[in-house]
Amino acid sequence: MAIEQVSTGVAVRLAARKGTLTGVTSSSLAPSFLQANLIVLPSRYAADFRLLCARNPVPCPLLAESSQIGSHDSLKSHLAGLTGQQIASDIDIRHDAPRYMVYLDGVLSASHAGNIAAEWTEDHVAFLIGCSYSFETALIKNGLPPRHTVMQRNVPMYRTNIPLCPAGVFTGATYVVSMRPYERSEIERVRDITRPFVTTHGEPIAWGWDGMNSLGIADISKPDWGDAPLELDGQPLDRSNDNIVPVFWGCGVTPQEAVMRAGLKGTVLGHAPGHMILLDVKDEDVFGI
Amino acid sequence: MAIEQVSTGVAVRLAARKGTLTGVTSSSLAPSFLQANLIVLPSRYAADFRLLCARNPVPCPLLAESSQIGSHDSLKSHLAGLTGQQIASDIDIRHDAPRYMVYLDGVLSASHAGNIAAEWTEDHVAFLIGCSYSFETALIKNGLPPRHTVMQRNVPMYRTNIPLCPAGVFTGATYVVSMRPYERSEIERVRDITRPFVTTHGEPIAWGWDGMNSLGIADISKPDWGDAPLELDGQPLDRSNDNIVPVFWGCGVTPQEAVMRAGLKGTVLGHAPGHMILLDVKDEDVFGI
Structure with a gap:
């Protein structure tokens, strides 16, 4: 259908x-x-x-x-x-x-x-x-559609080295993040638009190339789940183009990973x-x- | 008084x-x-x-x-x-x-x-x-008094490199942790005793020397706040004595640090x-x- x-x-x-x-x-x-x-x-x-x-x-x-x-x-x-x-x-x-x-x-x-x-x-x-998906609708409504939605691809997701706070049998797990590229000048608006979605990951947890480093992600072109980010309108997502940077949100794959690790x-x-x-x-x- | x-x-x-x-x-x-x-x-x-x-x-x-x-x-x-x-x-x-x-x-x-x-x-x-302090009382009641309470010193506290999830103006902050040394064999009991204290930091977030490394703490003998850990009963807290290891909890100094950074x-x-x-x-x- x-x-x-x-x-x-x-x-x-x-x-x-x-x-x-x-x-x-x-x-x-x-x-x-x-x-x-x-x-x-x-x-x-x-x-x-x-x-x-x-x-x-x-x-x-x-x-x-x-x-x-x-x-x-x-x-x-x-x-x-x-x-x-x-x-x-x-x-x-x-x-x-x-x-x-x-x-x-x-x-x-x-x-x-x-x-x-x-x-x-x-x-x-x-x-x-x-x-x-909740906050993606809001981003689209505000004229800031995530790149993967424009290209009808899956959002790229990455393992990080940021530990979850352990709970009982669930130890040793780390955050999984989803990534949407934005222009640097758009980041504060993207943060503001997604902030109210407190029950669906809310505002980003890191952004920019330094942010990527702080999460322990080595290569933005190689997500652990979803589709690799592609060039759009001649704008690649790599350090050669500092205008467009990765923005990272907490991802619902995280609890699945925690369960698998336990x-x-x-x-x-x-x-x-x-x-x-x-x-x-x-x-x-x-x-x- | x-x-x-x-x-x-x-x-x-x-x-x-x-x-x-x-x-x-x-x-x-x-x-x-x-x-x-x-x-x-x-x-x-x-x-x-x-x-x-x-x-x-x-x-x-x-x-x-x-x-x-x-x-x-x-x-x-x-x-x-x-x-x-x-x-x-x-x-x-x-x-x-x-x-x-x-x-x-x-x-x-x-x-x-x-x-x-x-x-x-x-x-x-x-x-x-x-x-x-809430869970320290419980540890004492269960025969596992934190070392600093036995020695009437302040708990040692450390900055870590684990990022907080940002919120509006509060960006760039990291977890502060408090540390109490325990024998390896005691860690699961310590976790169980402190787990119910969900509104007062709850169970530890990391333990052992690997846990210390994962938090980005370089030297256990040099806390950023509180008193340095001392030898007790001939048991030093360093890698020479793998029987006693550091156990780390989230610490209420964290929000103060976040406020100072903002x-x-x-x-x-x-x-x-x-x-x-x-x-x-x-x-x-x-x-x-």
């Missing part, structure tokens, strides 16, 4: 549930509806994961979780002023992402599965985490990269929360 | 207010009552500072702030389930720390002042931030190091909040 035919969070969830939507959920799919990263863990790891998010809210903004252990169809909210019902009233965690990843004892056992009905157990807890036992589930679960709340509903 | 004569948060505040308590507020002063770091800013910086704390809750756990701009005698709570009145019912921000620091346009203009009545204006906003204009006020404001809530009141 053409992604433009779907316009609300619940419509996207129902399309994924029926199997008519199987592709990535770009920010144009249901503009301004929150998209969420999904992580599903055995219940014994839930408290530590909740704490990991609380201690690292910029890369790991926790929006909601299963209302109780084993709940795949109702949410408990982590957003003050919003209920789980308001975040997503008709939801089935097992079917509502277009594609899923399945890990057994830390090893990938299924990639881009259509659903996780067979893998979900009464001992699983689902966590929904904010996604940077060496968890049992079945861990998540959405496939870019195949998010859409929610019923919109960006403006969570401003300032 | 002997510090052992005071036993509640409000008693300490009243003693500081009267001027009978002028020294540091050790964790034995009113055991298990929360102690708070104080930062007072011109109101135009309040929103950015609030965001800095929200984005960096481990080193900058925001407990409460002035109930409105200019309020020095009533608090608005940032702790779910607790009101400002419950956090401290009879408080005067201008007098209730034993000693204060005064900065004008980023330059120290008074050190260890007895009060800030002359400096406080109707445009100031006070912020109270959690302090590691180049703020106007009058900024704070408590003098170690001369905290005590609150009416106790450690167990804020567990799990």
